[in-house]
Amino acid sequence: MEEEKRTIRAVERALDVMLCFTTGSDWGLTEIAQRVGLHKSTVHRMLATLEQKGFVFRDEATEKYRLGLRILELSAHARASDPAVVLLGEMERLRDQLGETVSLYVRDRNDRVRIQAVQSEQAVRRVAPVGARLPLTVGASSKVLLAFGDAGERDALLAEVSWPAPKDRDAYLEQLQEIAALGYATSFEEREAGAAAISAPIFDRSGKLYAALSVSGPSNRLTADIMRERAPAVMEAARRMGMLLGGTGV
Template sequence: MEEEQKANVRAVDRALDILLCFTDATDLGLSEIASRLSLHKSTVHRLLATLENKGFLIRDVQTEKYRLGFRVWELSANLSQNDDPATLLLPEMERLRDLVEETISLYVRDGNERIRVQAVQSKQPIRRVAPIGARMPLAVGASSKVLVAYAEPFILQEVISDPNWPDFVNKESFIEQLDQIRKQGFATSVEERELGTAAVAVPIFNRNGQLVASIAASGPSNRLTPEKMSQYAPYIMEAAYRMGKMMK
């Protein structure tokens, strides 16, 4: 009986892993999913069939590839706006985008990574494209530094002790940057994670004073210069203040 329960839990775990494969891909084939999860194709095929029958995945009969099904959207439609900053803060993000004319992204921390949970693309011909759902390390980038700078002290220790910490980032310099961020209220980055891009980010605190997210403006580094980022920082801080007042 115990072995059967373990098998059932393992099947659920693997099914969820399959769904998580679609956080960075629109459609995937059987072989691609099996390779990502290091599972036998036969095992993945059975789980895909179940997820398809339940409406969580849709299979294209021509390409034999899978994509997320309508059941996922039904679940997301029932998220409470009070619990979903990606929905609640979207109008403010759009207003901020129109003000600074750069791409606006909303990030939350998940372990030693940050996740882009919402983005509003710039209307500029040349712009930073920010895919929702992307995960990034907390060692580099303006929003990463904000999420660590204003987190509890033990979070910093977990981040800098991460075995995946990049060799090119000096830990002492990183900690010094966090002190400066807390003093000035915002963080900047220039080509830290991607060549040719820059970003300025500020924290969002809820009505209880708790850090809930980071909001950032990003764009080409030749347009979003250090001077421009300093100019935009007060606008982003003001928007972040309004956003925080909307969150419990």
Template sequence: MEDGKLTVRAVERAMDILLCFVDVKELSLTEISNKVSLHKSTVHRLLASLEGKAFIQRDGATEKYRLGFRLWELSANLIQSDDMGVVLLPEMERLRDQVGETISLYIRDGNERVRVQAVQSNQAIRRVAPVGARMPLFVGASSKVLLAYADEAVQEQVINTAKITSGLDSNVLIQMLEDTRKLGFATSIEEREPGAAAVSAPIFGRDGKLMASLAVSGPANRLTQTKMLEHVPSIIEAAHRMGTMLR
């Protein structure tokens, strides 16, 4: 019976820790310890357990804690809207704060891509990404991602359209799509818009089907090829979390 009481007490303390994040996004170990009135060693053990189950995640750079993606999985049944742009907005904001550039979410609609959500960079010089904007599927980082994982019939139609309307070499575009599937991401520099660059990764659903593309974009003189490659691990990780949240 005593063991049962201790187990329940541990659960209550873990829930108290989660409730610390109702009004704040990040907290240090000391701040959490003060909020729940427990010793740091006890809080640290509880945080380790919560982190192990992805209810809490720790930022290795700041050593601060925040809520983990597992809570999004649990809350999915409570969300009344099926709009992925609404569901994924907090994660997009998190990525924006991490990389410092504009974050966009795209889906494929026929032979076009549509921006369904965007989080603007906080920097003075930035890419303004209007929600609802439509772009062709044969140019740009997100287009490569959306087309690379589309049906062969869609790929063939878009490639033929690109050849006719823009004079693009079909073999070059096919190779880009193969590279995208192989690498798991795509980049573009001034392909669609002068002075702009972007890097994009796919968001997959439970069945492995592509749901959307996640993109980071900004001025080409700041978002260089080297800088984009540095951001790739963070973008792919965020895309993976988003796919989990949408399942």
């Protein structure tokens, strides 16, 4: 049992090292050790093992570590069946139809994570980097993920002490109920000045919420009236995406 615990802990530490590369493309040994809170000697042994297996490589010129080719091999196999890749064509279609940036978000505990994005081709646009982690307390897609997601998880989030003080829980819950009835959510400069978004839910093959489909852009283009006009197009795109996933299209 003790050996099993040590093995699991070693895997956790190795994964912590790998996760450093979600926020930067190259890292020095000291930087990684400080980030994961481990001794340099421990991190060095882990990196040596990861390098031997092809998951990282060390640039001799900079003495920094980068992701190795084995990651690309894994990614190629993952993307072949990745729903976010399957939905990319529909996202491009919606981008061309509405002229704004289109994104997919999923919930990860108390955050939302952008797992796919198609950038607007307009000169002034919302730039949406894939992998961005944003708070679940503001934004159209956040409201969709809460309104159409698991009720128990939603209630637990609203009950947490970390919930922003200015946000009235009862009023927010009422807003989520309205969103569930409408089938979509909007936000206007909630998280970022000058930005607006409209979002609708995508359901997977079991009828559960898979992701929030979001169309975002400058608030001077996505006014409240414009977002209401475009809501049917966004909901229809979300329905088609659900059908591509084998979902209910609810």
